[in-house]
Amino acid sequence: MEKDFSKEILEKIKKEQIKPKSKWHFILKDHVVWFVFAASIVLGALAFSIILHFWEINDWDAYYRVNENFLTFVLLTIPRFWIVCFLLFALVAYFYLKHTREGYRMEFAKVVVLNLGLSLVCGGVLYSVGAGRQAENEFAKRAPFYNDLRNDQEGIWLRPEQGVIIGKIMRIEADQELLELDDPRQITWTVDISDTEYFQGFVLQKGFLIKVFGKQGEGNYFVAQEIRPLLKEHGPRMIPAMEE
Amino acid sequence: MRNDSLTDLCVSKTDEELVAMALEDQDYFAYIVTRYEKKLLSYIIRISGLSREDAEDVLQEVFIKIYVNLNSFDDKLKFSSWAYRITHNEAINNYRKKKSRPQCAMDLDDEFLNNLASDMQTDGHIDIQYLKDNVRKVLEVMEPKYREVLVLRFWEDKDYGEISDILKKPMGTVATLLSRAKSSFRKEIEKQNIKL
Numbered sequence: 484m485e486k487d488f489s490k491e492i493l494e495k496i497k498k499e500q501i502k503p504k505s506k507w508h509f510i511l512k513d514h515v516v517w518f519v520f521a522a523s524i525v526l527g528a529l530a531f532s533i534i535l536h537f538w539e540i541n542d543w544d545a546y547y548r549v550n551e552n553f554l555t556f557v558l559l560t561i562p563r564f565w566i567v568c569f570l571l572f573a574l575v576a577y578f579y580l581k582h583t584r585e586g587y588r589m590e591f592a593k594v595v596v597l598n599l600g601l602s603l604v605c606g607g608v609l610y611s612v613g614a615g616r617q618a619e620n621e622f623a624k625r626a627p628f629y630n631d632l633r634n635d636q637e638g639i640w641l642r643p644e645q646g647v648i649i650g651k652i653m654r655i656e657a658d659q660e661l662l663e664l665d666d667p668r669q670i671t672w673t674v675d676i677s678d679t680e681y682f683q684g685f686v687l688q689k690g691f692l693i694k695v696f697g698k699q700g701e702g703n704y705f706v707a708q709e710i711r712p713l714l715k716e717h718g719p720r721m722i723p724a725m726e727e
Numbered sequence: 728m729r730n731d732s733l734t735d736l737c738v739s740k741t742d743e744e745l746v747a748m749a750l751e752d753q754d755y756f757a758y759i760v761t762r763y764e765k766k767l768l769s770y771i772i773r774i775s776g777l778s779r780e781d782a783e784d785v786l787q788e789v790f791i792k793i794y795v796n797l798n799s800f801d802d803k804l805k806f807s808s809w810a811y812r813i814t815h816n817e818a819i820n821n822y823r824k825k826k827s828r829p830q831c832a833m834d835l836d837d838e839f840l841n842n843l844a845s846d847m848q849t850d851g852h853i854d855i856q857y858l859k860d861n862v863r864k865v866l867e868v869m870e871p872k873y874r875e876v877l878v879l880r881f882w883e884d885k886d887y888g889e890i891s892d893i894l895k896k897p898m899g900t901v902a903t904l905l906s907r908a909k910s911s912f913r914k915e916i917e918k919q920n921i922k923l
């Protein structure tokens with residue numbers, strides 16, 4: 484005799500007091516998915532605005548100073564941390580968009596274009612209002628590991644034998660046209676500024692972080708040809724890891 | 728089960744109406760079970776190759792899942808697509824749990840073979856018995872993802888949109904999958920020297 488399957492199921496439901504999950508459970512789940520998607524887009528956009536900011540402040544015109552070909556220079560100076568963040572958020576956004584109720588219907592290319600498009604456009608807007616710079620500054624203040632990463636990356640500009648050093652101005656001896664500079668490795672440099680140019684009217688002050696192009700002399704003596712703020716746009720901004 | 732007049736009433740109801748009724752009163756869920764048990768049981772056997780007894784165990788889990796998730800049913804979908812999706816996932820979970828490759832224990836029917844043969848553009852003179860004997864061999868060695876899509880298209884007679892909703896893949900992917908499944912089917916036919 485064939486068994487009554489519907490009766491069996493109903494009995495099991497009643498016996499085990501199985502109840503349908505509430506509508507709110509699914510509404511909440513849908514909203515969480517959309518929220519994570521939206522948050523990933525916003526964070527990805529912020530990362531992109533920071534990438535644009537770094538692109539803008541990079542010393543593109545000085546790549547020949549570090550004795551690398553342009554491609555190597557680009558790879559060494561691009562903000563790798565933020566590019567990884569951007570890709571990570573794009574991946575999370577992709578995953579969550581695919582997990583919205585109808586997300587599976589979208590073709591891969593469409594989802595990628597939509598995700599990247601949204602992040603890039605929003606990132607462009609954030610960059611244009613200065614959010615990239617602010618966000619990066621805030622992040623630098625709050626995340627100690629980030630300053631280590633940034634200092635590592637800025638190490639490309641610490642090549643005295645190739646004519647470039649960076650560091651913090653410890654003392655200025657205007658009458659002798661010298662300044663004393665501590666680099667991130669705690670080496671103190673005496674920099675001759677008697678015949679140097681200053682980037683866009685940059686004015687030296689004790690405590691400023693600077694980048695010096697020139698020629699290494701005997702020992703820790705360095706003859707400056709051009710002085711720029713360490714981060715072009717920021718001018719005298721301090722990097723906490725290098726502060727006293 | 729309720730009385731005959733109520734049963735007649737439920738027969739005339741759409742799936743969506745029955746879902747709404749089952750949410751109000753669980754007894755109505757029995758009508759959904761009755762409506763889909765045969766289709767879904769066959770589908771489980773076709774894609775997983777389980778014995779009828781094991782397939783019924785899976786089917787029981789499927790209906791419990793359908794019941795528990797009734798409130799998530801989105802009426803932009805066909806109820807049958809949603810039910811097939813849950814069934815498909817449960818069948819896959821089942822053979823993942825057992826860590827076994829799904830077997831092909833198909834009871835090949837004439838309609839399936841005719842659908843398949845006509846889509847494969849054979850010369851029109853098909854020996855159904857010959858096909859039955861050989862198609863099973865071919866399906867047995869095919870990758871499960873290809874077999875699943877062939878089953879949905881030619882056996883369950885689902886269109887691309889429904890297959891997309893069941894497998895949760897974009898329509899373009901379904902088309903690609905189906906085309907590759909057919910191509911893989913043809914290659915296997917050649918390899919086994921089967922004449923269609």
